[in-house]
Amino acid sequence: MLNPIDTAAVIRDGGAVGRYPDQIHEAVGWWLGSCLVVTAKTSRLAVAHDGHPVSIGFADRLCQGATHAQHYACTIRYLRQRPAEELLAEAKSYEAPAAWVSTAPAASGDTVRIRLYTANGVLLDETNGLADIRNLIEQDRIPIPVNTQAQGKIKPWPPESPEEARP
Template sequence: MLNPIDTAAVIRDGGAVGHYPGQIHEAVGWWLGACLVVTTKTPRLAVAHDGHPVSVEFADRLCQGAINAEHYACHVRHLGQQPEEELLAAANALEAPAAWVSARTDNRTDTVRIRLYTPLGTLLDDTTGLAVIRDLIARDRIPIPVNTQAKGTIEPWPPTSTDGARP
């Protein structure tokens, strides 16, 4: 694994949290996106961030991981900068899991938090998939695409009139 992390320290509290750079890096977003899709076996995912420049990068990587997760061809609805409550409302409308990325800067150190939610809007915990995700990452078993036809899409939210205004 390139750039391994301490999974026990970072993959916790409903997702991932750590100092950037150092404990956590951008690839963790990709890994979480791919592992969340495969663990929940979802064809849809909602993603948003708090607008912090580091959050934007992690959210983009998470989306890329989600659309490249094995054969799931996941359709990611990217809300961009939105409050966590808006993300959960959109995820509820989609009947999909969700990921919310936030960051804060203290004394020139960024702390990144990625929260992963079940389709019911509850934070993932060890009984609802977080332990599986932690194990996949620790064992370097991050899901990869099986072929280009299995690649998903990233679409804006709310839906535009060109895509039928459907969730």
């Protein structure tokens, strides 16, 4: 694994949390996106962030990872900057798992938190997917697409143009 992390320390509390860039890096976003799609067996995902520049980078990588998750051809509804409550409401109407990225600035390094949710809006824990995601990352078994037809797509939401609104 390139640039490994301490999975036990970082993959916890409903997703991932760590000091950036010491404990956590943007690739963790990619890994979580891909692993969430595969463990949830979903072709839909909703993603948002708090607007912090570091959060944007992690959310973008999470979306990219989700588009590259085996054969799921996941469509990511990317809400960009939104409160977690709005993300969860949209995810519920979209019938999709969700991921919300936030960053808390600190003198010793920004703390990044990525929260992962089931399609029912329940925060992931050891019994509903988080342990499986940690194991995939720990064993360097991050899912990749089986072919180019299996690659998903990112759709900004709400759509900014009629083309983006098409399925």
